[in-house]
Amino acid sequence: MFKHAILVLSAALLTATNVLACTNAACQVANSIYKECKYSTTNIDALRKCLCTDKFIVNYNRCLNGFVCAWDGNPSTLNQPCIALYCPGTFDGGFDAIAFCRGTLSKPQISRD
Numbered sequence: 391m392f393k394h395a396i397l398v399l400s401a402a403l404l405t406a407t408n409v410l411a412c413t414n415a416a417c418q419v420a421n422s423i424y425k426e427c428k429y430s431t432t433n434i435d436a437l438r439k440c441l442c443t444d445k446f447i448v449n450y451n452r453c454l455n456g457f458v459c460a461w462d463g464n465p466s467t468l469n470q471p472c473i474a475l476y477c478p479g480t481f482d483g484g485f486d487a488i489a490f491c492r493g494t495l496s497k498p499q500i501s502r503d
Contacts, residue, residue, distance in 0.1 A: 415460035416452035417479030423449070424483050434497060442491035450487050453479040 427440035445463035452459065452472075456479075459472035481487060485498035 412458065412475060412477035414453055414456070414458050414477045414479035416449040416457055417481070419460040420446055420449040420453050420487075421482040424481070424487075428483075438491065438493075441487070447488070447491065450481060453481060 423443070423446045424441060427437055431437045431440050443463075445461060448461045448468065452461070456476040457472055458475050458477045459470075461468060483498065486495055489495035490498055
């Protein structure tokens with residue numbers, strides 16, 4: 391019984407460590423698109439037009455929901471299987487991108503650092 395408890399605890403620790411150190415490719419793509427748009431546009435309307443693409447929105451949602459598979463923007467690959475690893479990430483913009491794209495968040499705070 392004691393050996394079984396140690397084995398279960400070890401497995402739980404290994405899983406927790408993997409989740410903490412995971413890399414979310416969907417976050418990387420969403421953040422890359424955000425940075426490209428942030429530095430290449432001069433006003434809010436241009437930022438919205440650049441940012442609010444299907445490719446960004448799919449990767450943004452995957453990022454925040456912990457799905458690690460990035461989408462390349464090709465419609466034929468949208469529903470391909472994805473690794474079932476929960477790895478929530480962070481959007482570097484720091485604002486609700488879905489609300490921004492819908493027009494309900496008109497002026498997000500964007501620093502050009």
